[in-house]
Amino acid sequence: MQLIVNGRTTRVRDGLRLTDLVPDPRGVAVAVNGSVVRAADWSHTRLRDDDRVEVVTAHQGG
Amino acid sequence: MLAGEPLASRLWIGTGGLTSPESVRRVVEAAEPGLVTVSMRRTSDLAAGGLLATLRELGVRILPNTAGCLSAREAVLTAELAREALQTNWVKLEVIGDERSLLPDVVDLVAAAATLVDRGFTVLPYTTADPVVARRLVDVGCAAVMPLGSPIGSGRGIADPHAIAAIRAAVSVPVVLDAGIGTASEAALALELGCDAALVATAVTRAEDPVAMATAMRHGVLAGSLAAGAGRIPRREEPRASSPMHGRVTV
Numbered sequence: 001m002q003l004i005v006n007g008r009t010t011r012v013r014d015g016l017r018l019t020d021l022v023p024d025p026r027g028v029a030v031a032v033n034g035s036v037v038r039a040a041d042w043s044h045t046r047l048r049d050d051d052r053v054e055v056v057t058a059h060q061g062g
Numbered sequence: 063m064l065a066g067e068p069l070a071s072r073l074w075i076g077t078g079g080l081t082s083p084e085s086v087r088r089v090v091e092a093a094e095p096g097l098v099t100v101s102m103r104r105t106s107d108l109a110a111g112g113l114l115a116t117l118r119e120l121g122v123r124i125l126p127n128t129a130g131c132l133s134a135r136e137a138v139l140t141a142e143l144a145r146e147a148l149q150t151n152w153v154k155l156e157v158i159g160d161e162r163s164l165l166p167d168v169v170d171l172v173a174a175a176a177t178l179v180d181r182g183f184t185v186l187p188y189t190t191a192d193p194v195v196a197r198r199l200v201d202v203g204c205a206a207v208m209p210l211g212s213p214i215g216s217g218r219g220i221a222d223p224h225a226i227a228a229i230r231a232a233v234s235v236p237v238v239l240d241a242g243i244g245t246a247s248e249a250a251l252a253l254e255l256g257c258d259a260a261l262v263a264t265a266v267t268r269a270e271d272p273v274a275m276a277t278a279m280r281h282g283v284l285a286g287s288l289a290a291g292a293g294r295i296p297r298r299e300e301p302r303a304s305s306p307m308h309g310r311v312t313v
Contacts, residue, residue: 061101
């Protein structure tokens with residue numbers, strides 16, 4: 001299946017979980033299809049074909 | 063004090079424009095800010111890793127912002143991502159009306175603020191220098207208001223000091239001057255006008271010597287705060303001699 005991770009189309013194996021995609025939750029947050037998924041739920045969140053995943057962290061900014 | 067919590071300084075620093083963790087460290091050490099702001103960006107776009115590690119090592123409070131958001135919906139999602147990533151309920155809420163003026167879209171701003179307050183956030187909104195909008199933001203539960211002195215990154219200082227003083231008079235929450243400050247005297251003026259703090263980014267990060275300007279800003283904010291409490295003299299039409307006339311030499 002394919003995911004759109006931070007705007008880029010990426011091919012991954014079917015049934016991939018969020019923890020497989022983002023192993024270390026420290027300082028990052030994830031939204032799938034526009035909704036935040038809390039780190040505690042990553043291990044049982046299986047991604048689906050064409051899911052849009054945003055992975056963000058703190059960056060320099062005013 | 064902000065939302066019941068003490069802050070170590072009335073100077074807040076924005077990290078935008080600092081290119082390396084080392085420059086962040088040197089500026090923060092010179093400014094000794096009450097908090098520093100960060101934006102939330104995609105991990106793959108990270109130009110300089112380790113910002114968070116550097117800030118945590120320095121022990122400074124981190125305030126995430128929603129910089130770059132062009133709608134209430136984007137700003138609310140960004141705030142929720144920031145809360146999750148940084149484990150803080152505080153957010154500097156920015157909803158920009160357009161990318162040219164960088165002025166706040168106050169309609170979406172008030173809507174986003176109301177949503178975030180409902181969801182348990184401590185909302186610090188970046189807003190126009192308008193006491194009516196400031197009151198609306200406080201009405202929906204914002205913990206402070208952050209009016210602009212002049213447009214972001216313009217360095218034009220406080221374009222309308224009367225408007226900032228009017229906001230101070232209109233609301234009882236902290237007022238933090240945000241955007242437009244170009245040099246230390248303008249940060250001092252913000253505090254003299256009754257602001258509780260001033261947020262400075264570009265003026266420091268893009269100064270020829272950011273560390274020297276950070277130090278100047280620290281002193282500027284301190285001077286303004288002391289002057290605000292010292293009771294300045296009224297402005298007079300006519301001069302008034304400061305030395306006594308009695309006992310002077312006559313020839």
